[in-house]
Amino acid sequence: MKQQIFGLLIAASLSGCAGSVKEVSCAGLDWEDFGYQTGKKGKSVRTFDPYRDGCGENLEPGAMNQYLDGYTRGIIEFCTYENGYELGSENKALPDVCPTELKPAFAKGHSVGIIEFREKLSKLKRFNEDEASMQERTSAEKAADTSYGK
Amino acid sequence: MSIRRTVLAAALFLTYTFSLSEGTAAAPQFEIKLGKPEFVLPQFTGPYQEREASIALEEYETAERLRELLDAGKRQQVLAELEKFYSIELSPAMLMLQAQIYFSLEMYDKAEATYLEVLKRMPQLIRAHSDLGQLYLVREQPQKARHHFARAVALGSNEALVHGQLAYLNLTQYGPYSAISSYQQAAALEPDNFQWQQGLLAALIQARMYDAAEALLDEITARKPNMPELWLNKATLALHKEDYRRALTSLEMALLLGNEDQRNLQTSAKLHLQLGSYDRAMALLEKSFGRNDFDIASVTEYFTWLSHLELWDDLKKLLDIAGKHLDKLKPAQQSRYYLHMAQLEVQRKRFTQADQMFNRSLNLDPTNGECLLAYAEFLTKQKDYIRAELLYMRADALSSVEKQAQLGRAQLYIEMQNYKSALELLRQIHQKYPDSAGVKDNIEIIENIIALDKSNDTKLR
Numbered sequence: 001m002k003q004q005i006f007g008l009l010i011a012a013s014l015s016g017c018a019g020s021v022k023e024v025s026c027a028g029l030d031w032e033d034f035g036y037q038t039g040k041k042g043k044s045v046r047t048f049d050p051y052r053d054g055c056g057e058n059l060e061p062g063a064m065n066q067y068l069d070g071y072t073r074g075i076i077e078f079c080t081y082e083n084g085y086e087l088g089s090e091n092k093a094l095p096d097v098c099p100t101e102l103k104p105a106f107a108k109g110h111s112v113g114i115i116e117f118r119e120k121l122s123k124l125k126r127f128n129e130d131e132a133s134m135q136e137r138t139s140a141e142k143a144a145d146t147s148y149g150k
Numbered sequence: 151m152s153i154r155r156t157v158l159a160a161a162l163f164l165t166y167t168f169s170l171s172e173g174t175a176a177a178p179q180f181e182i183k184l185g186k187p188e189f190v191l192p193q194f195t196g197p198y199q200e201r202e203a204s205i206a207l208e209e210y211e212t213a214e215r216l217r218e219l220l221d222a223g224k225r226q227q228v229l230a231e232l233e234k235f236y237s238i239e240l241s242p243a244m245l246m247l248q249a250q251i252y253f254s255l256e257m258y259d260k261a262e263a264t265y266l267e268v269l270k271r272m273p274q275l276i277r278a279h280s281d282l283g284q285l286y287l288v289r290e291q292p293q294k295a296r297h298h299f300a301r302a303v304a305l306g307s308n309e310a311l312v313h314g315q316l317a318y319l320n321l322t323q324y325g326p327y328s329a330i331s332s333y334q335q336a337a338a339l340e341p342d343n344f345q346w347q348q349g350l351l352a353a354l355i356q357a358r359m360y361d362a363a364e365a366l367l368d369e370i371t372a373r374k375p376n377m378p379e380l381w382l383n384k385a386t387l388a389l390h391k392e393d394y395r396r397a398l399t400s401l402e403m404a405l406l407l408g409n410e411d412q413r414n415l416q417t418s419a420k421l422h423l424q425l426g427s428y429d430r431a432m433a434l435l436e437k438s439f440g441r442n443d444f445d446i447a448s449v450t451e452y453f454t455w456l457s458h459l460e461l462w463d464d465l466k467k468l469l470d471i472a473g474k475h476l477d478k479l480k481p482a483q484q485s486r487y488y489l490h491m492a493q494l495e496v497q498r499k500r501f502t503q504a505d506q507m508f509n510r511s512l513n514l515d516p517t518n519g520e521c522l523l524a525y526a527e528f529l530t531k532q533k534d535y536i537r538a539e540l541l542y543m544r545a546d547a548l549s550s551v552e553k554q555a556q557l558g559r560a561q562l563y564i565e566m567q568n569y570k571s572a573l574e575l576l577r578q579i580h581q582k583y584p585d586s587a588g589v590k591d592n593i594e595i596i597e598n599i600i601a602l603d604k605s606n607d608t609k610l611r
Contacts, residue, residue, distance in 0.1 A: 045236045045238050045239060046236070048236070068236060068237060068238065071236075071238060072237075072238055072267075072270060072271070075238060076271075099238050099239075099241070099271060100205075100206040100209075100241035100242065100243075101241070101242060101271060101272060103206070
């Protein structure tokens with residue numbers, strides 16, 4: 001059974017104000033799968049930083065290369081036109097994780113998604129406006145009918 | 151603006167060796183000389199192209215900084231900058247730069263891993279294939295090198311160096327036909343590059359396309375008349391065509407231009423002997439003998455040659471020259487020398503001296519079968535039958551001359567009129583070598599002689 005080695009690091013929060021102690025596993029992980037899953041979910045390659053920095057020499061030999069092999073496979077699967085489009089159509093921000101050569105297609109998908117999202121949004125807005133004005137008209141007509149009837 | 155690539159000033163130098171004695175041009179040998187690397191950073195090119203790599207827009211600033219460091223020769227510092235990133239964070243163009251710096255610093259494992267990383271991301275990147283081919287050449291992995299050069303060419307590489315290297319690797323791994331076209335391509339791209347012409351020439355000669363090779367050679371020789379290698383090639387081609395006079399002229403030209411290869415000297419001498427210009431042959435052989443690498447086996451070939459032509463004076467001259475360098479010879483080689491001395495003395499009818507020389511030869515190499523036979527034959531002629539018989543019996547024990555020894559001994563018995571022993575021996579020979587021409591006829595003749603003798607004896611009684 002592989003020995004579990006843990007590393008400690010102080011992970012500074014983004015604001016840089018507070019620090020928290022986090023424990024990471026330095027050996028025994030399926031590094032390639034870990035990298036693959038990280039890449040496939042579109043997370044940053046820097047997810048590995050805590051392991052690299054926290055474990056130092058305790059990091060299992062070859063861990064980083066295995067992680068990167070897996071990550072590269074994962075990120076290639078993630079950075080597609082379709083996934084960009086999906087993110088864009090949900091009005092999600094374009095993540096800066098894709099390698100240069102995949103970025104154009106991914107960003108293009110994202111832009112198309114964003115445009116469609118905006119079109120949908122404006123359609124919806126127009127629809128809502130139309131609905132509102134229709135309702136207004138209907139109410140006004142009803143009011144007029146009532147007064148005429150009276 | 152098209153991308154400017156980082157160029158590794160690695161050059162392939164083809165050298166060419168010749169083997170005139172075998173009559174064929176050997177495969178060229180190559181050495182890779184890594185020159186001073188010249189780095190040219192890739193530049194942003196806008197549209198993304200699959201077969202070339204450009205740096206990302208956001209890397210432009212970093213690239214400019216790295217360029218300054220490279221210009222200042224701070225390659226380690228550039229590496230340190232690049233190593234701060236995970237490989238996936240760098241564009242293939244920047245990764246290529248990193249790989250090339252590893253390569254130039256002879257960090258071959260890292261260079262290989264980085265090139266492979268680039269190819270994982272951009273499998274059609276021509277530059278990565280050609281650089282990786284180069285790297286594998288340096289690491290003496292020619293099959294891998296060939297694979298990547300072939301990929302680079304298949305993807306459209308139009309660099310003479312890539313075509314030339316592929317041609318060389320094809321020549322050494324798959325033979326001349328697979329190399330000719332690539333060499334032609336390289337020569338077409340760089341018509342003044344001598345390496346490609348030499349490579350093409352080697353491939354044409356190996357493919358036995360002598361007319362094409364000769365035409366190419368004429369063209370090159372006209373431009374570089376002072377290169378001995380070219381004249382050696384001409385000589386090789388002439389030998390292939392059995393045009394010995396032209397071969398000799400070309401060979402002499404090569405010698406005149408400074409080629410002093412031992413084998414070429416000897417081949418030249420041999421051609422002179424064949425064409426009857428003995429004085430020049432002697433002069434060349436004398437020059438050849440004076441060197442440490444001279445080959446007694448080829449010398450004895452000339453002794454035999456001169457003996458057959460009965461050019462005793464020339465043989466004497468040659469033996470005298472060889473005699474000055476006897477100390478460089480092994481005992482078995484000295485034994486052959488004395489054998490020829492003995493044969494010369496026999497021709498000059500100086501039998502006492504001949505006897506001494508035969509003895510000296512056998513003392514130096516008691517298993518010199520040729521000498522045993524020649525000495526026995528000499529003694530037979532001198533009617534010294536007892537010693538001759540002993541020598542034939544010694545030779546009989548040597549498988550290389552066993553049959554000749556037995557036939558010689560049979561002849562000796564006939565000379566001694568010992569027909570019974572001769573018949574017995576000839577029957578043994580016939581049994582062992584049934585296909586030997588004439589043995590059966592001789593048996594019949596001797597049987598008749600014995601029968602005739604018997605009938606004469608009976609009549610006399």
